[in-house]
Amino acid sequence: MKYVAVIGSSGNINENLRKICKKLGKELGKRYILVTGGRDGVMEEVAKGVKEVNGKIIGILPFDENGNKFNSLEIKTGLDYQMRSFILIKSADAVVSIGGEIGTAIDILIAYANKKPLILFKGTGGWTDRFQKVLLDGKFLDSRKLTEVKIANNINEVVNILKNVLGE
Amino acid sequence: MKYVAVIGSSGNINENLRKICKKLGKELGKRYILVTGGRDGVMEEVAKGVKEVNGKIIGILPFDENGNKFNSLEIKTGLDYQMRSFILIKSADAVVSIGGEIGTAIDILIAYANKKPLILFKGTGGWTDRFQKVLLDGKFLDSRKLTEVKIANNINEVVNILKNVLGE
Amino acid sequence: MKYVAVIGSSGNINENLRKICKKLGKELGKRYILVTGGRDGVMEEVAKGVKEVNGKIIGILPFDENGNKFNSLEIKTGLDYQMRSFILIKSADAVVSIGGEIGTAIDILIAYANKKPLILFKGTGGWTDRFQKVLLDGKFLDSRKLTEVKIANNINEVVNILKNVLGE
Amino acid sequence: MKYVAVIGSSGNINENLRKICKKLGKELGKRYILVTGGRDGVMEEVAKGVKEVNGKIIGILPFDENGNKFNSLEIKTGLDYQMRSFILIKSADAVVSIGGEIGTAIDILIAYANKKPLILFKGTGGWTDRFQKVLLDGKFLDSRKLTEVKIANNINEVVNILKNVLGE
Numbered sequence: 001m002k003y004v005a006v007i008g009s010s011g012n013i014n015e016n017l018r019k020i021c022k023k024l025g026k027e028l029g030k031r032y033i034l035v036t037g038g039r040d041g042v043m044e045e046v047a048k049g050v051k052e053v054n055g056k057i058i059g060i061l062p063f064d065e066n067g068n069k070f071n072s073l074e075i076k077t078g079l080d081y082q083m084r085s086f087i088l089i090k091s092a093d094a095v096v097s098i099g100g101e102i103g104t105a106i107d108i109l110i111a112y113a114n115k116k117p118l119i120l121f122k123g124t125g126g127w128t129d130r131f132q133k134v135l136l137d138g139k140f141l142d143s144r145k146l147t148e149v150k151i152a153n154n155i156n157e158v159v160n161i162l163k164n165v166l167g168e
Numbered sequence: 169m170k171y172v173a174v175i176g177s178s179g180n181i182n183e184n185l186r187k188i189c190k191k192l193g194k195e196l197g198k199r200y201i202l203v204t205g206g207r208d209g210v211m212e213e214v215a216k217g218v219k220e221v222n223g224k225i226i227g228i229l230p231f232d233e234n235g236n237k238f239n240s241l242e243i244k245t246g247l248d249y250q251m252r253s254f255i256l257i258k259s260a261d262a263v264v265s266i267g268g269e270i271g272t273a274i275d276i277l278i279a280y281a282n283k284k285p286l287i288l289f290k291g292t293g294g295w296t297d298r299f300q301k302v303l304l305d306g307k308f309l310d311s312r313k314l315t316e317v318k319i320a321n322n323i324n325e326v327v328n329i330l331k332n333v334l335g336e
Numbered sequence: 337m338k339y340v341a342v343i344g345s346s347g348n349i350n351e352n353l354r355k356i357c358k359k360l361g362k363e364l365g366k367r368y369i370l371v372t373g374g375r376d377g378v379m380e381e382v383a384k385g386v387k388e389v390n391g392k393i394i395g396i397l398p399f400d401e402n403g404n405k406f407n408s409l410e411i412k413t414g415l416d417y418q419m420r421s422f423i424l425i426k427s428a429d430a431v432v433s434i435g436g437e438i439g440t441a442i443d444i445l446i447a448y449a450n451k452k453p454l455i456l457f458k459g460t461g462g463w464t465d466r467f468q469k470v471l472l473d474g475k476f477l478d479s480r481k482l483t484e485v486k487i488a489n490n491i492n493e494v495v496n497i498l499k500n501v502l503g504e
Numbered sequence: 505m506k507y508v509a510v511i512g513s514s515g516n517i518n519e520n521l522r523k524i525c526k527k528l529g530k531e532l533g534k535r536y537i538l539v540t541g542g543r544d545g546v547m548e549e550v551a552k553g554v555k556e557v558n559g560k561i562i563g564i565l566p567f568d569e570n571g572n573k574f575n576s577l578e579i580k581t582g583l584d585y586q587m588r589s590f591i592l593i594k595s596a597d598a599v600v601s602i603g604g605e606i607g608t609a610i611d612i613l614i615a616y617a618n619k620k621p622l623i624l625f626k627g628t629g630g631w632t633d634r635f636q637k638v639l640l641d642g643k644f645l646d647s648r649k650l651t652e653v654k655i656a657n658n659i660n661e662v663v664n665i666l667k668n669v670l671g672e
Contacts, residue, residue, distance in 0.1 A: 056241070075228070075243055075255060076255075078254055078255065078258040090245065102445060102478040113442065254587055269646040281607065294646075299638075409577060411562070426581065
């Protein structure tokens with residue numbers, strides 16, 4: 001099974017985003033192992049969806065912190081919030097981004113720097129939308145063109161792009 | 169479920185040690201999630217045993233390396249052999265050591281420095297036995313007495329000590 | 337003495353940028369210890385300037401790599417390009433960004449996440465200019481407003497902002 | 505100039521050890537750049553000696569901690585006590601060990617694992633003396649024989665071994 005990381009806002013997220021996350025989780029949980037930062041917000045809501053279809057979730061946690069209750073497995077990295085992102089991204093076969101503040105922005109760039117297939121879920125706000133405005137040629141995060149950033153308009157498109165890059 | 173890390177020699181290990189590892193894996197796999205460095209030698213043999221009883225194994229891998237085929241889940245840390253040991257140990261609720269060269273020696277000390285319940289499996293050679301000769305008061309790895317090192321003479325004793333420290 | 341990190345494009349940089357870097361280095365070298373990623377491009381050109389005024393340069397290098405010949409001191413982190421950025425940024429009292437590809441983009445975000453005084457040198461291209469287009473309220477890199485990003489139009493402004501935030 | 509790391513006990517150390525450290529520092533400071541963990545105990549006392557002969561000291565600090573007042577330069581790694589040891593050791597051309605608790609023990613093993621020239625200063629206690637009892641063939645820290653561990657009986661011998669391995 002392949003590993004898909006979902007990155008995005010921690011803390012409180014709005015009702016609409018929560019619904020999208022849970023629905024996306026249900027789709028991902030059928031096909032992939034979910035990898036997240038293991039905490040609240042987007043990470044927790046997607047994990048709920050994965051759990052409903054009996055999928056697996058790995059939470060890659062900072063320091064010695066405990067994660068949300070949906071993690072099937074937890075890795076306590078002993079690293080701070082941003083450094084633990086490297087472990088998260090390097091373990092993933094593909095990365096999906098939803099909304100997000102500075103932590104998510106760093107995750108997105110690390111994914112690109114590591115040439116991971118990277119999907120920005122359009123309309124979810126934060127850095128996921130902000131980075132779309134400054135893509136080079138509409139698809140790259142720097143002039144080295146390390147990997148083509150994909151834009152998805154809805155859950156269906158996220159799933160289809162993942163199928164394309166990871167195989168059915 | 170609790171996480172038990174088994175650390176020990178990579179590479180070729182002798183027939184006797186392989187048997188012990190597999191048998192220990194069967195015991196651990198019934199009660200705990202196994203965490204290992206994800207590679208060959210002790211890590212692989214214990215994982216075989218865990219697999220036989222349908223237990224779960226997390227492999228915490230260095231760099232972008234692939235692990236042995238028994239890992240249920242793999243975390244690619246992007247870190248070198250020794251630095252990835254920190255992630256391995258910090259994720260564990262208890263640590264069992266079997267044989268081992270320099271990498272295992274570092275794992276043992278990191279476990280002690282992080283106050284993890286630590287069991288040295290007597291008679292398995294390498295640093296697992298070597299450290300027993302230099303324990304302070306027969307149970308500490310430095311004068312700060314961070315955690316009491318336990319010595320197990322056989323698989324039964326390993327299992328009983330784990331039950332004691334992690335609960336039934 | 338305070339530590340100022342200069343981050344920016346590695347590899348070949350154009351003649352104009354080289355001049356700016358060297359001139360900036362001369363100003364920084366009189367007052368601060370320069371911290372860089374220790375390699376070529378912006379890092380090397382600024383270091384040249386610092387060296388001309390007998391200032392000090394610390395190069396924070398990835399893996400076991402050797403740095404440019406202007407480093408007064410080198411730290412070999414054993415970490416990959418992006419992870420070593422954390423050490424670089426955390427050691428700095430302030431950060432100045434010039435041009436830059438994905439690595440610099442990550443540096444900029446890590447600086448903001450760590451609430452370091454951060455100066456984007458306008459007109460130097462790359463992510464230094466690109467991030468200016470997506471600042472919230474013209475000065476923040478996310479809605480948490482962790483630290484106010486400063487824009488400098490020339491070397492004088494860089495120096496004055498540094499004096500303001502670090503003291504004369 | 506070459507970099508020599510001195511590792512050893514933090515906290516209070518006895519008068520005799522303090523004298524040895526300071527005297528060693530004076531010798532090292534004339535020829536090498538000293539790298540330490542930047543804190544108190546052995547690190548500080550050796551640094552005092554280096555300072556007296558106008559040598560340079562780099563302190564590689566954990567988290568965002570401040571170091572002792574003798575550091576010429578400080579690197580704040582953002583890493584915990586043990587993980588920052590990797591940066592310390594990887595930056596060194598040779599390592600000298602004096603006394604020491606669990607942290608020093610980890611430093612010693614990391615030095616060996618990284619094939620760094622490693623000198624144990626005999627009679628200084630702690631893990632520096634303890635490891636001498638379990639060396640394989642009197643000079644190796646595991647059966648892979650990664651690097652030959654040297655034993656020095658006094659400051660003169662430390663200096664001579666360093667000259668041998670690093671050049672005059």
